[in-house]
Amino acid sequence: MENLIFVVIFLPLLTAIGIQIISKLVNELLLNFLTINSALLSFTLASGMFAFLLMNKFEPIHLEFFTWIPNPEILFEFTLDGLSGIMMILVTGLSVVIQIFSTSYMSKDENYSRYFVYFNVFVFSMLLLVMSGNFLVMFFGWELVGLSSYLLISFWSKKQSAARAGNKAFILNRIGDFGFLVGLMLTLNTFGTFNYEKVFSAVLSENHDGLSIIVICFIIGAFGKSAQFPLFSWLPDAMEGPTPASALIHAATMVTAGVFMLVRISPMLQFSEIGKLIIISTGLLTALIAAFSAINQDDIKKVLAYSTISQLGFMFIAIGSGAYVAAIFHLVTHAFFKALLFLGAGAVIHEMHHEQNIHKMGNLKTKMPITAAMMGIGTLAISGIPPLAGFWSKDEILASTFSNGGIYYGYWALSLLAAFMTAFYMGRHWLLIFHKETGNDISSVHEAPKAMIRPLIILGIFSVFIGFINTPFFHGLEKVLEETLQYVDITHLPEGITLIVLALVSIGAGFSGLLLAYLIYIVDIFSYFKIKIPFKEEIKELSSNTLYLNKLGEIIFVKSMKSFSRKTAVIIDGLMIDGVVNNISSLFYNSSQKISRSQTGLVRSYVVYFGLFMLLLIGLFIATPWMLN
């Protein structure tokens, strides 16, 4: 059973290598066959292993690959427990669905095979990350995931904006990785090992000095990967990549790696009050900024990008309140409906011949009914309308935050505001694309091909039903994670009437958000009642430009780095290093010129030299008579 872990992790890598090798030889059909079957095989094996775990009450399975460094002992090892099992199924399952979609979306692209190579490499790295048994293997996966993301974002590398977006993603990721790396080093220094179990048992038994620093370093890493403030501006730019890649990476898997990691280290995190405070505050701030920015975006994918950032903020809020199960729950549900939304957007883009501005669309539900219906399901799910998935997970987060009391009431209220804004901008998104009757020409648009529709339907079904894995009546997910989080102090839902009231409040927020969107954009209520909203244009500007945070970051960091590096190149490299090298060579030349002047060709000067040195020799022997012996 342990060795199956190997197969699941390395099968995508082998597929990637295989595709790379035979890419020139085969046509698209054979390639599709190869990659989709490999993905299906991975998923089947993953499900089988998960079932096995289920039967064994989620007792962890360990697998040691090899011993890398004997002293201190660092192994290359994998762990399969409830947490990694869930992520494993999620990644492999979504990989199958999205790859099916990609075969249709990316067909006729000249770099078809390269796309699937990168895709499989990404799946491999994500599996490496989630099934890691110690911090070091997780770091490998972490870095590889960042690399694959870069490769996929700048996939159409001839476009300058795509290349730049890839750079930005990688660099901002790297800043986070620096924090992760420092955390790694501190962990090794404090605990002497990277292994999860050893570290956590040490944390639980001893005192907790210096834990906050380690936790904060890891938090910085999570911020980079999961696009929290201030390292979030790469995600909207990452929409330059192919849409199905965005669906996988920036909706479901890579950006959730930060959340996963923080839940993994929850035994450490629970003891650091300042860490939890940082997480929840940043999560809230991010959720609000992103939701605000999503209100007035024009690009179909950018709305979804900001929505992802905002939902990640929610997951961070959950972690910060101690509701680790809720965070993972939201991670899972969000993966499904966000992937659904992205793939639907991909279908729309494909049919609109790569038009991405939502103001140029309208009333598409008449032409693309199935897509519209699925996107509608996704929108309802994200807005938190029961009984769809998003309601259960989002409500659990809000309720857990509320149950902490004290300052957390404030956090709850602001999270509710963010949920309201979520419903609003997603409603606007769906309405402007599919419902509103504009004068735009959509006569050439028809329904998307089957290979795109089927994944949408699958994801739609999951978005409806996946929420039932962890309701207040059936704590399925909690049972799954029980073994992993057994030593962690988890915040639970409030009981009884409080719970019902909270649920009703969040449902109300969702509904009112959607209703407001309908009123403003379809019925155009403001001009009807002749209400003037103050600062309407300014608010719209602020929203579209993400509160000008990007500009600020550019001025502070990019410009100063550029001028600094220019100075370094000119002064240090040009003057000092080149100068030294050139001066050494001219030194030799000049000194040899001067020395050659002693060859005068005159007898008399030679006589003088001869005499001079002879005298010096004699003087030497007089001064040190012992040298003559």
Add this chain to the structure above:
Amino acid sequence: MIEVSTDWYLTLAAVLFSIGFIGMMIRKNALIMFMCIELMLNSVNLTFITASKHFGTIEGQISVFFVLVVAAAEVVVGLAIIVSIFKKQSSASVDLLRTSRG
């Protein structure tokens, strides 16, 4: 009574040698430089004889013979060279011989 010992002769040889050496450095005329070489060789001869008296062996005086003969041969060849050089340039100054300048 101050005795004339070996030291005096050695000093004389040293002084003679230095004078010959200084002459080599100062003078430009090739012939005069040759004469200075002769001075130096003679100072060496004096040293040899002194040593012969000091140690009581006859080898010193024999060495003088050799030095003498070699000096004579050297003078012969050197003067021949100077003569042939003089045929080319009308002055006997060695400063004009600069062809081996580096």
Add this chain to the structure above:
Amino acid sequence: MLEIFLFAVPAGLVILGALIVIFAKNPVHNSMGLVLTLSSLAIIYITLNATFVAMVQMLVYAGAVMTLFLFVIMMIGVDKPEQSKEEIKGQTLLVSGTLLILIGIISYVIISSGFKWDLYFSPVEYSLEGTPDLIASTLFTEWILPFEIISILLIVATTAAIALAYDTKTRKHK
């Protein structure tokens, strides 16, 4: 007393002759100075009991070598007086430097040893007469090889001198 006198006078003449050699302007004067030096040196050899060597010195050096020198001087005929200004750059500096070092070393050695040179071996009591038979008995037995070699050297030198000074042009015309 007599010994000092017998040393001092020839020594003074030697030095005088040497100084004439290096300071005189006319090359003939130079040669005369050299003759003076060589002759005085012969006298000193006699005081050192090297009588045969002294004779040979007078014959070969003062007789043959100096005559050769004078011939060449007459032949070359130095008309132009030598320029007293030094032409080579830096030569004056180097020469004076070397001079200073030379004088410094000599005076140091003389003064520090109190005019008593620290010779490793003490002089022998007896004195050797440099008679011809004594010299010959060693020269032709132990030192026969160097003797033969320098004979060859002499022949080579003579041949070389003739070859160098041989004037093919004038010979051919005749």
